[in-house]
């Protein structure tokens with residue numbers, strides 16, 4: 001771990017997109033060729049927007065500056081804009097000059113309470129209040145890239161508006177990082193009038209720059225939190241027999257919970273991860289406290305599995321506590337949704353993704369334990385969500401800093417692949433889908 005950290009610290013990222021990356025496969029349609037003619041003028045702007053947004057990250061639900069940048073840009077392109085669509089959410093509607101269906105493209109806008117350690121001229125120096133403390137703010141999940149890419153797609157498609165066969169809806173989402181931004185947008189009517197018949201999204205990922213990765217079906221886990229309060233009986237640290245030590249009981253529960261994923265559920269069907277990330281109890285070396293609070297996360301890909309594991313968490317905690325004369329109060333949140341790619345839509349769009357993949361190529365990937373709130377948009381609409389590689393070609397994929405790290409770095413060489421892929425997904429979908437009567 002330390003070695004990896006030192007290697008990452010020594011890493012001095014290239015600032016400019018490498019020019020010599022092999023090109024994607026040639027465009028196969030008139031619309032795809034038109035997109036290629038628009039890219040050279042748009043890409044320098046995308047790079048500039050991404051650097052600007054990277055330097056000025058905003059925490060979830062506070063994306064005021066970013067939303068204004070997006071709004072001003074969409075308006076300048078002649079795109080119809082709706083502001084404050086759920087917190088700072090922005091919806092843009094581009095009506096093409098030809099009849100066709102409606103497709104939505106989504107980008108999330110929020111940064112994280114992380115102090116950036118990557119040495120860039122546009123390194124974030126932003127600070128904000130987070131849980132009562134001043135923290136650094138960083139686009140440590142790479143959403144700066146998502147926003148800049150979608151702004152670029154808007155410019156490309158607005159520049160060929162007369163040829164676009166249908167309507168493109170741009171969803172710039174606040175608060176993806178656990179604060180319900182997608183739901184807020186849906187509640188505000190982001191998917192209404194017009195309602196899209198497909199929605200596409202991407203996430204930058206520490207795979208090879210310019211690669212496109214996707215899994216058909218369940219791709220990203222549903223994340224849910226659980227809380228366990230172990231209630232013992234306070235006593236002096238020198239005479240534990242006079243009380244019930246909740247710290248020892250909590251320790252046994254942590255280990256007991258680890259046997260659920262490793263021994264009790266069929267991880268050959270779909271994987272699951274259960275992590276206790278926070279324990280609080282006691283405030284002095286020689287006082288056994290009355291209680292301990294534990295908070296954790298459960299990651300699953302299947303609702304039946306989630307319910308089964310939730311019951312096992314409760315049983316394990318309660319019965320280990322009972323064996324020591326303590327009690328455990330267990331609360332398990334419903335949590336988020338599994339992000340699953342619609343099988344037939346994904347299969348239909350695979351040629352587009354394969355054709356537009358850049359230097360790193362196209363790859364099918366395994367399930368990812370990370371979670372997303374993109375499936376909130378996809379609950380009633382077929383969707384495709386894919387991963388765009390951003391690891392520079394000379395960096396080791398095994399040790400490179402991943403999303404949410406203060407060392408997370410996205411190679412700008414991926415931006416063009418992102419714009420090309422999203423623009424082509426939109427036009428290929430619109431021209432291939434049967435227009436509604």
Ligand SMILES: [Zn+2]
Pocket residue numbers: 141177403404
């Ligand atoms: Zn994230």
Ligand SMILES: [Zn+2]
Pocket residue numbers: 141142143176203
């Ligand atoms: Zn993210």
